[in-house]
Amino acid sequence: MTRGIRGATTVPANEENHMIANTKKLVEEMIEKNNIAAEDVSHVFISVTKDLNATFPAKSLREIPGWTYVPVMCMAEIEVPGSLPACIRIMMVVNTTEEQKGIQHVFHNDAIKLRPDLVKQRGE
Template identity: 55%
Template sequence: MIRGMRGATTVNANSEEVIVKATEELFTQLIEMNQIEPDSVASVFVSTTEDINAAFPAKALRKIPGWTYVPVMCMREMPVPNSLKMCIRVMMHVNTNAAQENVVHVYLNGAEVLRPDLNNSPAI
C-alpha cells in the first residue's frame, strides 16, 4: 500500500545553505522515524512558500546516500493569506505495510503549527 508521509520545516533565511540544511534535517528525520528505504519510495513532492527561492530543497535528498534515483519534484505552495512563511513542505509517497495511524509525520522549527494534532509521533 502506498502511504503519504508528510513533513514541514521553516527557515530563517532565503539562502541555499539554510534551505538545503533544513530540508536535509527534515528528510533525515522522516526517513529514520518511518524506517524508509529508497526503493520503497514512489515519489517525493517538495513545496516552498513564495519567500523561498534561493535553491531547490530537493537538492537535500540527493545528499543522502542511496536516494539518487528517487523521483523528486519541487513546486510553489499556494500563497494563502496569513499562512506560515518561510516554509518547506514534503509529501513522500511510500510503499509500506504500516497502518495509516502508525505513519510518523515530522514537523520542525515552528512548522508544528500546521498539524499540532500529529505531534511527530505515531498515534497511540
C-alpha cells in the first residue's frame, strides 16, 4: 500500500542555507517518525511559496545517506491570499503497511498553523 506523508516548515529568510537546513531537518524527522527506508519511497514532491527561490530544497535530500536515487521534484505552491509565507511543503509517497491513522505527519516552525489538529493529536 502506498501512503502520503505530509511535512511542512517555514524559513526565516530566502537564503539557500536556511532552505536546505530546514528541509533536511524536516525530512529526517519524517523518516524517523515513520520508520522510512529510502527503498520504500516512491517519490517526493516539494513545493515552496513564491517568496522562496534561493535554491531547490530537494538538494537537501541528497545529503541524506541512501537517498541518492529517490525521485524528488520541486514546484511552486499556488498563491492563495493570506497564505503562510516562506513555507516549504513536502508530500512523500511511501510503500508501507501502516494504517492511514498511524502515519505521522510533521510540521515545524510556523507551519504548525497548517494542521494544528495533527500536531495536537501527536502531543507535540
